[in-house]
Amino acid sequence: xxxxxxxxxxxxxxxxSGVLVAMNKRMDLFGVLIIAFVTAVGGGTLRDMLIGQTPxxxxxxxxxxxxxxxxxxxxxxLKDKINYLRTSLFLFDTIGIGLYTVVGIEKGIQAELHPIIxxxxxxxxxxFGGVIRDILCNEIxxxxxxxxxxxACILGGLTYFLLREFMNDTNFVFVIxxxxxIIVRLLAVKLKISLPNLYRDK
Numbered sequence: 001x002x003x004x005x006x007x008x009x010x011x012x013x014x015x016x017s018g019v020l021v022a023m024n025k026r027m028d029l030f031g032v033l034i035i036a037f038v039t040a041v042g043g044g045t046l047r048d049m050l051i052g053q054t055p056x057x058x059x060x061x062x063x064x065x066x067x068x069x070x071x072x073x074x075x076x077x078l079k080d081k082i083n084y085l086r087t088s089l090f091l092f093d094t095i096g097i098g099l100y101t102v103v104g105i106e107k108g109i110q111a112e113l114h115p116i117i118x119x120x121x122x123x124x125x126x127x128f129g130g131v132i133r134d135i136l137c138n139e140i141x142x143x144x145x146x147x148x149x150x151x152a153c154i155l156g157g158l159t160y161f162l163l164r165e166f167m168n169d170t171n172f173v174f175v176i177x178x179x180x181x182i183i184v185r186l187l188a189v190k191l192k193i194s195l196p197n198l199y200r201d202k
Contacts, residue, residue, distance in 0.1 A: 010099030015071040042129030097126040098182035119157030148188035156181035
């Protein structure tokens, strides 16, 4: 039950981030809904296909579809209440990657995969929806820029497996690992920490 709650919260966070990007691009209602949908389920769809879990989770559980529709409508209704669009997008996106990282890792564990592969699955789950969103919105995906994004997911994944060696409470491990992802990303942006740039400015 706790695992599903985390998954749904991640879905809401990513759906709202998709809505914010789509509205910033001045898309119509259909465009906003599509961007919200692919942002919310893109990473999970790739994950499920890679581990051979088909039909993918959102096709077998309509709760995710309803949650995405509800989050999209609520975000549109409250669009005038959401000040500082860029800040709001960053926060929802950061919360989304934190929650989806642990969801993807748990899916990998259930499939009895190696911890390294589980971390990779968690990172893909967290990042791929945003990649699709940015490509459809004609933006360079955040994960391909120098910002700390996928790196935060990997650190959260490493923390998850480290904590599992010392703690029996899986729910507590979920929360801490997810918070590590969120905190690392927040601090990286706040302190302007980024990966090295391979290209020198001319």
